[in-house]
Amino acid sequence: MANGRQGSRAGASLFAACLAIALAIATPTASAQNWSYFISPPASLEVIESDLARQYPDVANLTPASLSGELGEGGAEVLLLDVREPGEFAVSRLAGAIQIEPSARASEVTGIVGDRARGRIVVLYCSVGQRSSAMARRAQTALRQAGAVEVVNLQGGVFAWRNAGLPIVDAKGATPFVHPYNRTWSRYLRRQEFVAYTPRRSS
Numbered sequence: 001m002a003n004g005r006q007g008s009r010a011g012a013s014l015f016a017a018c019l020a021i022a023l024a025i026a027t028p029t030a031s032a033q034n035w036s037y038f039i040s041p042p043a044s045l046e047v048i049e050s051d052l053a054r055q056y057p058d059v060a061n062l063t064p065a066s067l068s069g070e071l072g073e074g075g076a077e078v079l080l081l082d083v084r085e086p087g088e089f090a091v092s093r094l095a096g097a098i099q100i101e102p103s104a105r106a107s108e109v110t111g112i113v114g115d116r117a118r119g120r121i122v123v124l125y126c127s128v129g130q131r132s133s134a135m136a137r138r139a140q141t142a143l144r145q146a147g148a149v150e151v152v153n154l155q156g157g158v159f160a161w162r163n164a165g166l167p168i169v170d171a172k173g174a175t176p177f178v179h180p181y182n183r184t185w186s187r188y189l190r191r192q193e194f195v196a197y198t199p200r201r202s203s
Contacts (some may be wrong), residue, residue, distance in 0.1 A: 045163070045188040048128050049156050056133040059140070061155040062123060064164045070121070077119045079082030079113070079148075079200040082158075083132040084179070091179040092168040094125065094161065102131040106142040109135070125154035125161070127181040127186060132157065163190045170199055 010166040042048050049076040053061065062070075070078050080097035082089050098116075100109055109115070122143050124132040131155045154161065162168060162178050169175060178197035180186030186195050 009030045012059075019184075039199045041184050041187070045128060045156055045159055048130070048149050048188070051159070052153075053131050056064050056137055056153070059133050059136045060150065060152040061129075064084075064161045064166055067123060067154060068164075068166050076119050077149075079116055079122045081109070081113070081122060081132075081135075083126045083135045084122050087198075088127070090159075090170065091196050092170050092175050094158065095167065095169045097125075098154050100124075100135065102126070102135065104135070104139075106139040109139045110142045112144045113146065114142070115147070117143050119149060120147075121150045121152065122148045123152055123154055125157050125168040126167065127185060128157040128159050129153055129181075130157075151158065159188050162194075163188075165191060172200060175200065 040053065067078070080094050082093045082099045083096040083102050083104065084093075084098060084099070090096075093099070098112065100112060104112075113122075124136050125134040126135075136151055136153045140148075141153050156163075158168065159179060168178065169172060170177070176191070176194040177200065178189055178194060179197060180189060180195045186192065187194055
């Protein structure tokens with residue numbers, strides 16, 4: 001029986017490893033993902049934030065409170081880049097954010113941003129900070145060459161922003177809804193009643 005249990009555990013581990021590899025091959029944004037999270041999700045959003053700080057020591061972070069303060073002063077010095085898929089962006093985003101595909105090259109990012117980065121702090125965000133940290137690392141040199149004063153990641157992403165009660169919008173205006181990325185990651189949103197996979201319908 002012991003050998004049987006050990007064999008089962010080994011088989012499960014092998015399956016998990018194969019699944020992670022298969023997902024990485026199949027998904028265009030695989031380089032921006034930590035596939036171990038899909039196998040064993042972290043206990044909290046704070047754990048993810050700490051993990052990302054270790055994984056991306058070359059990427060500066062800005063807390064939701066600090067970003068809120070910057071935007072509260074008018075936000076003229078801040079350029080927001082939303083590094084999520086269009087479907088996530090459609091559900092909600094920070095007001096004024098520009099959607100950037102997570103798989104975009106640095107040259108594509110600067111092509112979309114154009115002159116808007118000049119003289120501004122570029123703040124990238126995604127759901128929890130993983131895709132945006134990867135993008136910040138990939139594009140920060142190009143963005144600085146385009147005139148950005150600083151390139152930073154929003155710590156904890158839109159999840160931390162919304163968990164702090166800070167405002168988000170959709171095409172209709174202010175909204176409480178947030179795309180959870182997937183069912184597993186929805187656990188990191190405190191207000192489960194406002195988890196949404198599709199945008200609000202026009203009335």
